[in-house]
Amino acid sequence: MGRVALLLFLFALTVELSLGISHEIHLLRPRLASGVHPASGLSCPSWRLAVETNNIINWETVPQACESYVGHYMLGHQYRQDSRVVVYEAIAYAESLKLGGDGKDVWVFDIDETTLSNLPYYAENGFGAEVFNETSFNEWVMKGEAPALPESLKLYNKLVSLGIKVVFLTGKGEDERNVTVANLKKVGYHTWEKLILRKSSDGSTALVYKSNQRKKVEESGYKIVGNMGDQWSDILGTNTGNRTFKLPDPMYYIA
Protein backbone atom coordinates (compact mmCIF):
# COMPACT_ATOMS: atom_id res chain seq x y z
CA MET A 1 0.00 0.00 0.00
CA GLY A 2 1.55 3.31 -1.10
CA ARG A 3 1.82 6.31 1.19
CA VAL A 4 -1.13 8.17 -0.38
CA ALA A 5 -3.31 5.06 -0.30
CA LEU A 6 -2.40 4.53 3.35
CA LEU A 7 -3.28 8.12 4.20
CA LEU A 8 -6.62 7.81 2.41
CA PHE A 9 -7.29 4.59 4.28
CA LEU A 10 -6.53 6.27 7.62
CA PHE A 11 -8.67 9.30 6.74
CA ALA A 12 -11.55 7.05 5.76
CA LEU A 13 -11.17 5.07 8.97
CA THR A 14 -11.10 8.23 11.10
CA VAL A 15 -14.18 9.64 9.40
CA GLU A 16 -16.05 6.37 9.65
CA LEU A 17 -15.28 6.08 13.32
CA SER A 18 -16.20 9.70 14.08
CA LEU A 19 -19.43 9.35 12.09
CA GLY A 20 -20.19 6.21 14.04
CA ILE A 21 -20.15 4.08 10.90
CA SER A 22 -19.53 0.39 11.49
CA HIS A 23 -15.89 -0.59 11.58
CA GLU A 24 -16.19 -2.48 8.35
CA ILE A 25 -14.27 -0.64 5.65
CA HIS A 26 -16.20 0.13 2.47
CA LEU A 27 -13.77 -0.75 -0.26
CA LEU A 28 -13.92 1.52 -3.25
CA ARG A 29 -14.23 -0.32 -6.53
CA PRO A 30 -11.02 -0.34 -8.51
CA ARG A 31 -11.27 1.72 -11.69
CA LEU A 32 -9.00 1.97 -14.68
CA ALA A 33 -9.08 5.76 -14.57
CA SER A 34 -7.89 7.65 -11.53
CA GLY A 35 -11.38 8.97 -10.95
CA VAL A 36 -10.09 12.51 -11.03
CA HIS A 37 -9.38 12.87 -14.72
CA PRO A 38 -11.04 9.89 -16.33
CA ALA A 39 -10.44 9.05 -19.93
CA SER A 40 -13.78 10.57 -20.97
CA GLY A 41 -12.29 13.99 -20.34
CA LEU A 42 -14.68 14.69 -17.50
CA SER A 43 -13.03 16.41 -14.56
CA CYS A 44 -14.61 14.95 -11.44
CA PRO A 45 -13.66 17.96 -9.27
CA SER A 46 -15.33 20.21 -11.86
CA TRP A 47 -18.37 17.96 -11.95
CA ARG A 48 -18.63 18.18 -8.15
CA LEU A 49 -18.24 21.98 -8.12
CA ALA A 50 -20.89 22.30 -10.84
CA VAL A 51 -23.24 20.14 -8.76
CA GLU A 52 -22.59 22.13 -5.59
CA THR A 53 -23.19 25.43 -7.40
CA ASN A 54 -26.45 24.23 -8.97
CA ASN A 55 -25.05 24.37 -12.50
CA ILE A 56 -25.63 20.67 -13.13
CA ILE A 57 -29.23 19.89 -12.24
CA ASN A 58 -31.71 17.03 -12.60
CA TRP A 59 -28.99 14.37 -12.62
CA GLU A 60 -29.86 10.83 -11.65
CA THR A 61 -26.59 9.20 -10.70
CA VAL A 62 -22.97 10.12 -10.09
CA PRO A 63 -21.06 9.54 -13.36
CA GLN A 64 -19.52 6.05 -13.24
CA ALA A 65 -16.09 7.55 -13.82
CA CYS A 66 -16.50 9.67 -10.67
CA GLU A 67 -17.68 6.96 -8.25
CA SER A 68 -14.21 6.49 -6.80
CA TYR A 69 -13.61 10.24 -6.65
CA VAL A 70 -16.90 10.85 -4.79
CA GLY A 71 -16.22 7.91 -2.48
CA HIS A 72 -12.82 9.23 -1.49
CA TYR A 73 -14.28 12.72 -1.07
CA MET A 74 -17.09 11.51 1.19
CA LEU A 75 -14.90 9.25 3.34
CA GLY A 76 -11.91 11.57 3.35
CA HIS A 77 -11.20 14.77 5.20
CA GLN A 78 -12.34 17.23 2.52
CA TYR A 79 -16.07 16.57 2.98
CA ARG A 80 -15.67 17.13 6.70
CA GLN A 81 -13.58 20.28 6.17
CA ASP A 82 -16.10 21.61 3.66
CA SER A 83 -18.96 21.00 6.10
CA ARG A 84 -16.93 22.58 8.92
CA VAL A 85 -16.43 25.86 7.05
CA VAL A 86 -20.14 26.14 6.26
CA VAL A 87 -21.08 25.51 9.89
CA TYR A 88 -18.40 27.96 11.06
CA GLU A 89 -20.08 30.65 8.95
CA ALA A 90 -23.52 29.64 10.20
CA ILE A 91 -22.43 29.86 13.84
CA ALA A 92 -20.81 33.28 13.30
CA TYR A 93 -24.03 34.44 11.65
CA ALA A 94 -26.26 33.00 14.40
CA GLU A 95 -24.15 34.63 17.10
CA SER A 96 -24.48 37.99 15.34
CA LEU A 97 -28.29 37.92 15.34
CA LYS A 98 -30.41 40.19 17.49
CA LEU A 99 -33.20 37.82 18.40
CA GLY A 100 -36.82 38.87 18.89
CA GLY A 101 -36.88 37.51 22.42
CA ASP A 102 -40.39 36.19 21.84
CA GLY A 103 -39.28 32.62 21.21
CA LYS A 104 -40.36 32.84 17.59
CA ASP A 105 -36.93 32.76 15.95
CA VAL A 106 -36.43 29.41 14.26
CA TRP A 107 -33.77 27.65 12.22
CA VAL A 108 -34.92 25.22 9.53
CA PHE A 109 -32.85 22.08 9.08
CA ASP A 110 -33.22 19.46 6.42
CA ILE A 111 -32.53 15.95 7.76
CA ASP A 112 -30.90 13.57 5.23
CA GLU A 113 -27.24 14.52 4.60
CA THR A 114 -27.83 17.62 6.75
CA THR A 115 -28.53 16.60 10.33
CA LEU A 116 -28.40 12.81 9.82
CA SER A 117 -25.97 11.08 7.49
CA ASN A 118 -26.83 8.18 5.23
CA LEU A 119 -23.18 7.73 4.32
CA PRO A 120 -23.07 4.16 5.71
CA TYR A 121 -25.82 3.27 3.21
CA TYR A 122 -24.31 5.11 0.27
CA ALA A 123 -20.86 3.65 0.98
CA GLU A 124 -22.42 0.23 0.37
CA ASN A 125 -24.27 1.40 -2.74
CA GLY A 126 -21.76 3.13 -4.96
CA PHE A 127 -21.84 6.60 -3.40
CA GLY A 128 -24.72 7.59 -5.65
CA ALA A 129 -23.26 5.99 -8.78
CA GLU A 130 -25.93 3.27 -8.63
CA VAL A 131 -29.56 3.99 -9.53
CA PHE A 132 -31.50 4.85 -6.35
CA ASN A 133 -33.20 1.79 -4.85
CA GLU A 134 -36.12 2.98 -2.75
CA THR A 135 -36.69 -0.42 -1.15
CA SER A 136 -33.18 -0.94 0.16
CA PHE A 137 -32.86 2.73 1.17
CA ASN A 138 -36.09 2.56 3.19
CA GLU A 139 -34.85 -0.61 4.89
CA TRP A 140 -31.76 1.33 5.95
CA VAL A 141 -33.83 4.27 7.21
CA MET A 142 -36.10 1.99 9.24
CA LYS A 143 -33.08 0.72 11.16
CA GLY A 144 -32.81 4.20 12.71
CA GLU A 145 -29.03 3.96 12.77
CA ALA A 146 -28.04 7.05 10.79
CA PRO A 147 -25.20 8.93 12.51
CA ALA A 148 -25.31 12.68 13.03
CA LEU A 149 -23.27 14.93 10.81
CA PRO A 150 -20.89 16.09 13.55
CA GLU A 151 -20.70 19.68 12.23
CA SER A 152 -24.48 20.07 12.02
CA LEU A 153 -24.86 18.71 15.55
CA LYS A 154 -22.37 21.36 16.72
CA LEU A 155 -24.45 24.08 15.04
CA TYR A 156 -27.64 22.60 16.48
CA ASN A 157 -26.24 22.73 20.01
CA LYS A 158 -25.11 26.32 19.49
CA LEU A 159 -28.56 27.36 18.21
CA VAL A 160 -30.31 25.72 21.15
CA SER A 161 -27.97 27.50 23.56
CA LEU A 162 -28.70 30.83 21.84
CA GLY A 163 -32.46 30.31 22.19
CA ILE A 164 -33.09 29.75 18.49
CA LYS A 165 -35.66 27.00 18.07
CA VAL A 166 -35.19 24.21 15.57
CA VAL A 167 -37.61 23.12 12.85
CA PHE A 168 -36.78 19.91 11.02
CA LEU A 169 -38.27 19.92 7.53
CA THR A 170 -37.75 16.69 5.62
CA GLY A 171 -38.93 14.83 2.57
CA LYS A 172 -39.16 11.68 4.70
CA GLY A 173 -42.73 10.42 4.95
CA GLU A 174 -45.07 10.56 7.97
CA ASP A 175 -44.76 6.75 8.18
CA GLU A 176 -41.14 7.28 9.18
CA ARG A 177 -41.95 9.69 12.04
CA ASN A 178 -41.30 7.26 14.89
CA VAL A 179 -38.00 5.97 13.62
CA THR A 180 -36.88 9.49 12.71
CA VAL A 181 -37.68 10.80 16.19
CA ALA A 182 -35.80 7.90 17.76
CA ASN A 183 -32.84 8.30 15.42
CA LEU A 184 -32.57 12.06 16.00
CA LYS A 185 -32.68 11.68 19.78
CA LYS A 186 -30.26 8.77 19.78
CA VAL A 187 -27.50 10.79 18.10
CA GLY A 188 -27.93 13.99 20.10
CA TYR A 189 -30.79 16.07 18.66
CA HIS A 190 -32.89 16.07 21.83
CA THR A 191 -35.33 18.93 21.32
CA TRP A 192 -37.14 20.73 18.51
CA GLU A 193 -40.12 22.97 17.87
CA LYS A 194 -41.45 21.11 14.85
CA LEU A 195 -40.66 17.97 12.90
CA ILE A 196 -42.37 18.35 9.53
CA LEU A 197 -42.63 15.16 7.49
CA ARG A 198 -44.23 14.72 4.12
CA LYS A 199 -47.72 13.39 3.64
CA SER A 200 -47.85 10.49 1.20
CA SER A 201 -50.51 12.37 -0.79
CA ASP A 202 -48.09 15.26 -1.50
CA GLY A 203 -46.90 14.84 -5.07
CA SER A 204 -45.14 18.18 -5.50
CA THR A 205 -41.41 18.67 -5.99
CA ALA A 206 -39.25 19.04 -2.89
CA LEU A 207 -38.76 22.71 -3.79
CA VAL A 208 -42.51 23.40 -3.83
CA TYR A 209 -43.26 21.18 -0.81
CA LYS A 210 -40.56 22.82 1.30
CA SER A 211 -41.51 26.34 0.19
CA ASN A 212 -45.14 25.67 1.16
CA GLN A 213 -44.18 24.24 4.55
CA ARG A 214 -41.88 27.18 5.34
CA LYS A 215 -44.70 29.53 4.37
CA LYS A 216 -46.99 27.79 6.87
CA VAL A 217 -44.28 28.09 9.54
CA GLU A 218 -44.02 31.83 8.91
CA GLU A 219 -47.79 32.25 8.77
CA SER A 220 -48.04 30.71 12.23
CA GLY A 221 -45.86 33.50 13.61
CA TYR A 222 -42.32 32.19 13.39
CA LYS A 223 -39.40 34.04 11.87
CA ILE A 224 -37.00 31.83 9.90
CA VAL A 225 -33.59 33.30 10.73
CA GLY A 226 -31.61 30.48 9.13
CA ASN A 227 -32.14 27.55 6.79
CA MET A 228 -29.67 24.76 6.10
CA GLY A 229 -29.77 21.85 3.70
CA ASP A 230 -27.62 19.77 1.37
CA GLN A 231 -29.90 20.23 -1.67
CA TRP A 232 -30.64 23.44 -3.55
CA SER A 233 -34.32 22.49 -3.29
CA ASP A 234 -33.94 22.97 0.48
CA ILE A 235 -32.93 26.60 0.18
CA LEU A 236 -34.37 27.95 -3.07
CA GLY A 237 -38.04 28.77 -3.70
CA THR A 238 -40.09 31.02 -1.43
CA ASN A 239 -39.96 31.80 2.30
CA THR A 240 -36.35 30.68 2.26
CA GLY A 241 -35.47 32.43 5.51
CA ASN A 242 -33.18 35.31 6.33
CA ARG A 243 -30.06 33.41 5.33
CA THR A 244 -29.46 30.01 3.78
CA PHE A 245 -26.58 27.56 4.01
CA LYS A 246 -25.72 24.77 1.58
CA LEU A 247 -23.90 21.71 2.88
CA PRO A 248 -22.02 19.55 0.37
CA ASP A 249 -23.66 16.51 -1.21
CA PRO A 250 -22.25 15.06 -4.42
CA MET A 251 -24.18 11.77 -4.03
CA TYR A 252 -27.66 12.65 -5.23
CA TYR A 253 -29.93 15.39 -6.58
CA ILE A 254 -33.49 16.13 -5.44
CA ALA A 255 -35.55 18.58 -7.49
Next chain:
Amino acid sequence: MGRVALLLFLFALTVELSLGISHEIHLLRPRLASGVHPASGLSCPSWRLAVETNNIINWETVPQACESYVGHYMLGHQYRQDSRVVVYEAIAYAESLKLGGDGKDVWVFDIDETTLSNLPYYAENGFGAEVFNETSFNEWVMKGEAPALPESLKLYNKLVSLGIKVVFLTGKGEDERNVTVANLKKVGYHTWEKLILRKSSDGSTALVYKSNQRKKVEESGYKIVGNMGDQWSDILGTNTGNRTFKLPDPMYYIA
Protein backbone atom coordinates in the same frame (compact mmCIF):
# COMPACT_ATOMS: atom_id res chain seq x y z
CA MET B 1 12.30 23.33 -9.74
CA GLY B 2 10.45 20.20 -8.70
CA ARG B 3 8.18 18.24 -11.00
CA VAL B 4 4.96 19.64 -9.51
CA ALA B 5 6.27 23.20 -9.62
CA LEU B 6 7.30 22.70 -13.23
CA LEU B 7 3.86 21.38 -14.12
CA LEU B 8 2.19 24.32 -12.40
CA PHE B 9 4.49 26.69 -14.25
CA LEU B 10 3.62 25.08 -17.58
CA PHE B 11 -0.11 25.12 -16.79
CA ALA B 12 0.08 28.79 -15.85
CA LEU B 13 2.00 29.57 -19.03
CA THR B 14 -0.54 27.70 -21.17
CA VAL B 15 -3.46 29.46 -19.56
CA GLU B 16 -1.83 32.86 -19.80
CA LEU B 17 -1.10 32.35 -23.47
CA SER B 18 -4.59 31.04 -24.25
CA LEU B 19 -6.19 33.92 -22.33
CA GLY B 20 -4.01 36.34 -24.26
CA ILE B 21 -2.28 37.55 -21.10
CA SER B 22 1.14 39.07 -21.66
CA HIS B 23 3.99 36.60 -21.68
CA GLU B 24 5.35 37.98 -18.44
CA ILE B 25 4.85 35.40 -15.70
CA HIS B 26 3.10 36.63 -12.56
CA LEU B 27 5.14 35.14 -9.79
CA LEU B 28 3.12 34.00 -6.84
CA ARG B 29 4.43 35.34 -3.56
CA PRO B 30 6.22 32.72 -1.51
CA ARG B 31 4.32 31.82 1.65
CA LEU B 32 5.38 29.82 4.66
CA ALA B 33 2.25 27.71 4.51
CA SER B 34 1.43 25.61 1.48
CA GLY B 35 -1.62 27.72 0.81
CA VAL B 36 -3.79 24.65 0.84
CA HIS B 37 -3.78 23.85 4.53
CA PRO B 38 -2.25 26.92 6.17
CA ALA B 39 -1.25 26.87 9.79
CA SER B 40 -4.39 28.79 10.78
CA GLY B 41 -6.41 25.65 10.16
CA LEU B 42 -8.30 27.24 7.28
CA SER B 43 -8.75 24.87 4.37
CA CYS B 44 -8.42 26.98 1.22
CA PRO B 45 -10.32 24.47 -0.94
CA SER B 46 -13.14 24.58 1.62
CA TRP B 47 -13.02 28.37 1.68
CA ARG B 48 -13.30 28.44 -2.12
CA LEU B 49 -16.20 25.96 -2.17
CA ALA B 50 -18.02 27.97 0.51
CA VAL B 51 -17.55 31.12 -1.59
CA GLU B 52 -18.78 29.42 -4.76
CA THR B 53 -21.86 28.05 -2.99
CA ASN B 54 -22.74 31.43 -1.44
CA ASN B 55 -22.11 30.22 2.10
CA ILE B 56 -19.40 32.80 2.75
CA ILE B 57 -20.80 36.21 1.82
CA ASN B 58 -19.86 39.88 2.16
CA TRP B 59 -16.13 39.15 2.24
CA GLU B 60 -13.69 41.88 1.27
CA THR B 61 -10.48 40.10 0.38
CA VAL B 62 -9.17 36.60 -0.20
CA PRO B 63 -7.65 35.36 3.10
CA GLN B 64 -3.92 36.09 3.03
CA ALA B 65 -3.19 32.42 3.65
CA CYS B 66 -5.13 31.53 0.47
CA GLU B 67 -3.54 34.02 -1.94
CA SER B 68 -1.15 31.44 -3.33
CA TYR B 69 -3.91 28.81 -3.52
CA VAL B 70 -6.25 31.15 -5.41
CA GLY B 71 -3.42 32.26 -7.69
CA HIS B 72 -2.56 28.71 -8.65
CA TYR B 73 -6.24 27.92 -9.11
CA MET B 74 -6.83 30.89 -11.41
CA LEU B 75 -3.70 30.37 -13.50
CA GLY B 76 -3.91 26.59 -13.49
CA HIS B 77 -6.10 24.16 -15.36
CA GLN B 78 -8.80 23.72 -12.70
CA TYR B 79 -10.38 27.16 -13.21
CA ARG B 80 -10.57 26.49 -16.92
CA GLN B 81 -11.97 22.97 -16.39
CA ASP B 82 -14.52 24.32 -13.92
CA SER B 83 -15.63 26.99 -16.40
CA ARG B 84 -15.74 24.42 -19.19
CA VAL B 85 -18.17 22.14 -17.35
CA VAL B 86 -20.52 25.05 -16.61
CA VAL B 87 -20.49 26.14 -20.24
CA TYR B 88 -20.96 22.54 -21.39
CA GLU B 89 -24.17 22.40 -19.31
CA ALA B 90 -25.26 25.81 -20.62
CA ILE B 91 -24.78 24.75 -24.24
CA ALA B 92 -26.69 21.50 -23.69
CA TYR B 93 -29.49 23.50 -22.10
CA ALA B 94 -29.54 26.12 -24.87
CA GLU B 95 -29.64 23.44 -27.55
CA SER B 96 -32.62 21.81 -25.82
CA LEU B 97 -34.73 24.99 -25.86
CA LYS B 98 -37.77 25.43 -28.04
CA LEU B 99 -37.39 29.05 -29.01
CA GLY B 100 -40.31 31.41 -29.53
CA GLY B 101 -39.18 32.22 -33.06
CA ASP B 102 -40.11 35.86 -32.52
CA GLY B 103 -36.54 37.02 -31.86
CA LYS B 104 -37.39 37.80 -28.26
CA ASP B 105 -35.41 35.02 -26.57
CA VAL B 106 -32.38 36.54 -24.84
CA TRP B 107 -29.46 35.35 -22.74
CA VAL B 108 -28.14 37.71 -20.07
CA PHE B 109 -24.39 37.78 -19.56
CA ASP B 110 -22.48 39.63 -16.88
CA ILE B 111 -19.18 41.03 -18.20
CA ASP B 112 -16.33 41.05 -15.64
CA GLU B 113 -15.05 37.52 -14.97
CA THR B 114 -17.90 36.21 -17.13
CA THR B 115 -17.42 37.36 -20.72
CA LEU B 116 -14.24 39.40 -20.19
CA SER B 117 -11.45 38.39 -17.82
CA ASN B 118 -9.57 40.79 -15.55
CA LEU B 119 -7.16 38.03 -14.59
CA PRO B 120 -4.14 39.96 -15.96
CA TYR B 121 -4.99 42.75 -13.50
CA TYR B 122 -5.68 40.49 -10.53
CA ALA B 123 -2.52 38.47 -11.19
CA GLU B 124 -0.59 41.69 -10.58
CA ASN B 125 -2.66 42.55 -7.52
CA GLY B 126 -2.66 39.53 -5.25
CA PHE B 127 -5.56 37.61 -6.86
CA GLY B 128 -8.03 39.45 -4.64
CA ALA B 129 -5.93 39.19 -1.47
CA GLU B 130 -5.20 42.93 -1.64
CA VAL B 131 -7.87 45.51 -0.79
CA PHE B 132 -9.63 46.58 -4.00
CA ASN B 133 -8.06 49.72 -5.49
CA GLU B 134 -10.68 51.42 -7.66
CA THR B 135 -8.19 53.82 -9.24
CA SER B 136 -5.74 51.22 -10.50
CA PHE B 137 -8.56 48.85 -11.54
CA ASN B 138 -10.25 51.60 -13.59
CA GLU B 139 -6.93 52.37 -15.26
CA TRP B 140 -6.74 48.72 -16.31
CA VAL B 141 -10.33 48.75 -17.58
CA MET B 142 -9.71 51.90 -19.64
CA LYS B 143 -6.93 50.12 -21.52
CA GLY B 144 -9.61 47.89 -23.08
CA GLU B 145 -7.26 44.92 -23.10
CA ALA B 146 -9.27 42.37 -21.13
CA PRO B 147 -9.19 38.95 -22.82
CA ALA B 148 -12.32 36.91 -23.36
CA LEU B 149 -13.03 33.95 -21.13
CA PRO B 150 -12.60 31.31 -23.85
CA GLU B 151 -15.46 29.12 -22.54
CA SER B 152 -17.93 32.02 -22.39
CA LEU B 153 -16.98 33.08 -25.91
CA LYS B 154 -17.73 29.53 -27.05
CA LEU B 155 -21.17 29.70 -25.42
CA TYR B 156 -21.76 33.16 -26.91
CA ASN B 157 -21.02 31.90 -30.41
CA LYS B 158 -23.34 28.93 -29.90
CA LEU B 159 -26.17 31.20 -28.68
CA VAL B 160 -25.77 33.55 -31.62
CA SER B 161 -25.87 30.57 -34.01
CA LEU B 162 -29.05 29.32 -32.32
CA GLY B 163 -30.74 32.70 -32.73
CA ILE B 164 -30.70 33.56 -29.02
CA LYS B 165 -29.91 37.25 -28.63
CA VAL B 166 -27.39 38.47 -26.10
CA VAL B 167 -27.90 41.10 -23.41
CA PHE B 168 -24.81 42.25 -21.55
CA LEU B 169 -25.72 43.50 -18.08
CA THR B 170 -22.79 44.90 -16.14
CA GLY B 171 -21.97 46.98 -13.08
CA LYS B 172 -19.49 48.93 -15.21
CA GLY B 173 -20.46 52.59 -15.50
CA GLU B 174 -21.88 54.41 -18.54
CA ASP B 175 -18.56 56.32 -18.72
CA GLU B 176 -16.94 53.01 -19.68
CA ARG B 177 -19.34 52.30 -22.57
CA ASN B 178 -16.94 53.14 -25.40
CA VAL B 179 -14.00 51.16 -24.07
CA THR B 180 -16.29 48.24 -23.17
CA VAL B 181 -17.77 48.13 -26.67
CA ALA B 182 -14.29 48.23 -28.19
CA ASN B 183 -12.96 45.58 -25.82
CA LEU B 184 -15.89 43.21 -26.41
CA LYS B 185 -15.61 43.49 -30.19
CA LYS B 186 -11.83 43.16 -30.14
CA VAL B 187 -11.95 39.75 -28.45
CA GLY B 188 -14.81 38.28 -30.47
CA TYR B 189 -18.16 39.45 -29.08
CA HIS B 190 -19.31 41.16 -32.27
CA THR B 191 -23.04 41.54 -31.81
CA TRP B 192 -25.61 42.01 -29.04
CA GLU B 193 -29.16 43.18 -28.46
CA LYS B 194 -28.42 45.37 -25.44
CA LEU B 195 -25.41 46.53 -23.46
CA ILE B 196 -26.73 47.76 -20.12
CA LEU B 197 -24.27 49.78 -18.06
CA ARG B 198 -24.87 51.35 -14.70
CA LYS B 199 -25.79 55.01 -14.25
CA SER B 200 -23.49 56.79 -11.80
CA SER B 201 -26.58 57.92 -9.88
CA ASP B 202 -27.58 54.30 -9.16
CA GLY B 203 -26.61 53.58 -5.56
CA SER B 204 -28.36 50.21 -5.13
CA THR B 205 -26.65 46.90 -4.60
CA ALA B 206 -25.68 44.88 -7.66
CA LEU B 207 -28.42 42.40 -6.78
CA VAL B 208 -31.13 45.09 -6.80
CA TYR B 209 -29.69 46.94 -9.81
CA LYS B 210 -29.48 43.78 -11.90
CA SER B 211 -32.93 42.56 -10.82
CA ASN B 212 -34.44 45.92 -11.84
CA GLN B 213 -32.67 45.92 -15.19
CA ARG B 214 -33.77 42.36 -15.97
CA LYS B 215 -37.32 43.35 -15.05
CA LYS B 216 -37.14 46.19 -17.60
CA VAL B 217 -35.82 43.78 -20.22
CA GLU B 218 -38.75 41.44 -19.60
CA GLU B 219 -41.25 44.31 -19.53
CA SER B 220 -40.06 45.35 -22.98
CA GLY B 221 -41.12 41.96 -24.33
CA TYR B 222 -38.03 39.80 -24.06
CA LYS B 223 -37.90 36.35 -22.52
CA ILE B 224 -34.74 35.66 -20.51
CA VAL B 225 -34.01 32.02 -21.30
CA GLY B 226 -30.58 32.01 -19.65
CA ASN B 227 -28.52 34.13 -17.30
CA MET B 228 -24.82 33.69 -16.56
CA GLY B 229 -22.51 35.44 -14.14
CA ASP B 230 -19.61 34.87 -11.78
CA GLN B 231 -21.33 36.49 -8.76
CA TRP B 232 -24.41 35.29 -6.92
CA SER B 233 -25.72 38.85 -7.23
CA ASP B 234 -25.83 38.23 -10.99
CA ILE B 235 -28.26 35.34 -10.70
CA LEU B 236 -30.24 35.79 -7.48
CA GLY B 237 -33.01 38.35 -6.89
CA THR B 238 -35.98 38.74 -9.21
CA ASN B 239 -36.51 38.17 -12.93
CA THR B 240 -33.52 35.83 -12.85
CA GLY B 241 -34.43 34.11 -16.10
CA ASN B 242 -35.50 30.57 -16.90
CA ARG B 243 -32.17 29.09 -15.85
CA THR B 244 -29.04 30.54 -14.27
CA PHE B 245 -25.38 29.56 -14.46
CA LYS B 246 -22.63 30.46 -12.01
CA LEU B 247 -19.07 30.69 -13.25
CA PRO B 248 -16.25 30.39 -10.70
CA ASP B 249 -14.71 33.48 -9.13
CA PRO B 250 -12.77 33.16 -5.89
CA MET B 251 -11.14 36.62 -6.27
CA TYR B 252 -13.87 39.00 -5.12
CA TYR B 253 -17.41 39.32 -3.82
CA ILE B 254 -20.04 41.81 -5.01
CA ALA B 255 -23.25 42.15 -2.99
